[in-house]
Structures are given as C-alpha cells and as structure tokens.
Amino acid sequence: MxxxxxxxxxxxxxxxxxxxxxxxxxxxxxxxxxxxxxxxxxxxxxxxxxxxxxxxxxxxxxxxxxVCTPPPEDALVPGSTGTAVGAGFGLVHEPLD
Structure with a gap:
C-alpha cells in the first residue's frame, strides 16, 4: 500500500x-x-x-x-528568520503600519 x-x-x-x-x-x-x-x-x-x-x-x-539538511543561506529570502515547511522557503517579517 x-x-x-x-x-x-x-x-x-x-x-x-x-x-x-x-x-x-x-x-x-x-x-x-x-x-x-x-x-x-x-x-x-x-x-x-x-x-x-x-x-x-x-x-x-x-x-x-x-538526514535533512537546511537549505543554503542564498536560497532564503533576504531578511528571513528561518525556513518554513519545505526547503528554500523563508519567513519574512514585515512591519505593520
């Protein structure tokens, strides 16, 4: 199965x-x-x-x-704080007005 x-x-x-x-x-x-x-x-x-x-x-x-390895730093979005689910995705924090 x-x-x-x-x-x-x-x-x-x-x-x-x-x-x-x-x-x-x-x-x-x-x-x-x-x-x-x-x-x-x-x-x-x-x-x-x-x-x-x-x-x-x-x-x-x-x-x-x-073993799973984190993506290289150049694959992340500038200003991101880490990776989300899946390789190459970054979390970006934008200030709210």
Missing amino acids: FRKHYRLGQCAGCGTESVLRRRVPQHQVHLALTICTLGLWAPCWLITLIAARWEPWRCTRCRRLQ
Whole structure:
C-alpha cells in the first residue's frame, strides 16, 4: 500500500550524486478501504499519513538513510528568520503600519 517517490540528491553515505527514494502511501487504496469499511479504515490511514511524514530518504546505491539538511543561506529570502515547511522557503517579517 505504498509507492515510492524519487529525486536526485547528494548521498551523505557514499558521497555521490544519486537517486534518493522514500515510501509514500497510496491514497486511492486507503480511500477505497475507508469507503468499503464505512470509515473503520480511516484511523489506519491517518496513522499511515503521520508515519509517512517521517519516512526518510534513502540512497538507491548504498541504501543509507539521508538526514535533512537546511537549505543554503542564498536560497532564503533576504531578511528571513528561518525556513518554513519545505526547503528554500523563508519567513519574512514585515512591519505593520
């Protein structure tokens, strides 16, 4: 009941540019199960969604887990205080009049 997402990235384990992958739930299957069981499957789907958020990326060559690193400073918006959800997004504080 999982599919795999792929992306290119630098592997921290083998140090090469390689394909990274992680598992994500198949929402169509969980929706069908929730409908067929009259909602009894919904808690299982919710647990799967929460667990999938913490599923780490893995290198397809060495199979090592990849740790999330913050984006480089030049990727942030000038004047930002940190990153929001997702890489490359910054929070900008603007004074109110």
